[in-house]
């Protein structure tokens with residue numbers, strides 16, 4: 289992996305304003321970006337935040353209104369063909385509308401990229417194998433399941449062995465098992481080839497679990513850019529919730545909690561208090577002892593680690609889950625992994 293002194297993706301002041309019928313919308317407002325080769329970066333944000341527009345500018349599909357970007361050493365405005373040759377792009381719902389066979393679809397893509405027939409065939413078989421599509425090679429594209437189709441999309445994006453793979457919502461609409469499966473493949477392919485992966489997602493858990501770097505976008509701007517764990521510890525702490533046997537216990541316990549945590553707890557209900565804590569795991573043991581010693585023992589204590597949604601909430605005052613567009617959290621990936 290190369291250092292940041294030689295990033296594979298850079299953007300400076302990259303902006304896009306759409307104007308239609310005298311109304312103008314600034315979809316992306318001054319994106320600055322440096323991505324090192326081999327990084328896995330996730331763009332996270334609510335609908336309309338500007339994620340797709342950013343990706344479409346970086347992949348040369350959309351001209352910027354202002355600003356510049358370079359991908360794999362080429363300028364996205366002046367060297368579009370060179371950029372396209374170096375990247376793979378999987379858009380939202382990429383799959384073909386006609387019923388070509390799976391393997392033929394890959395071969396057409398290879399031809400599109402100017403690959404020789406032999407090379408294309410070899411590469412297609414390699415990708416069919418590694419994306420577990422080999423048994424479906426002769427099946428029509430239209431008969432594939434959602435998850436199979438998305439894996440084919442990824443294979444199509446990888447046909448010419450690009451240095452950078454852009455994925456726009458690769459897992460939206462897939463069931464939890466297919467999502468996990470797709471991710472497994474993307475991570476494995478990336479390990480094998482060192483491909484830089486830049487993707488957008490609505491799934492907080494996904495970004496949290498798999499991305500090395502999370503860029504949170506809102507209203508066309510990047511409002512946070514760091515590893516998920518640093519974002520969480522910096523912008524949203526743990527919460528400790530303490531339940532008492534009765535309201536009297538809660539009253540006595542509340543003061544102890546305040547003293548131990550160093551800040552006033554919130555009242556959840558008559559018998560429960562909640563407090564934010566920087567080092568909740570350490571606090572927990574001390575708190576239990578202190579509550580016992582002062583005759584206000586806890587009936588139950590729960591510790592909740594922050595999620596990326598807490599990060600978004602702390603940055604914007606809104607919940608990503610409340611924006612109405614984020615898919616419901618999948619039941620297999622709850623926020624407390």
Ligand SMILES: Nc1ncnc2c1ncn2[C@@H]1O[C@H](COP(=O)(O)OP(=O)(O)OP(=O)(O)O)[C@@H](O)[C@H]1O
Pocket residue numbers: 306307308313314315316333334335336337338339340341342
């Ligand atoms: N072709 C277009 N013409 C006019 N406005 C557009 C166009 N494309 C996008 N926009 C607007 O730009 C803003 C950003 O859209 P964009 O699709 O980049 O957001 P996003 O974060 O990718 O959202 P989603 O998660 O829904 O894909 C939105 O307000 C959108 O309505």
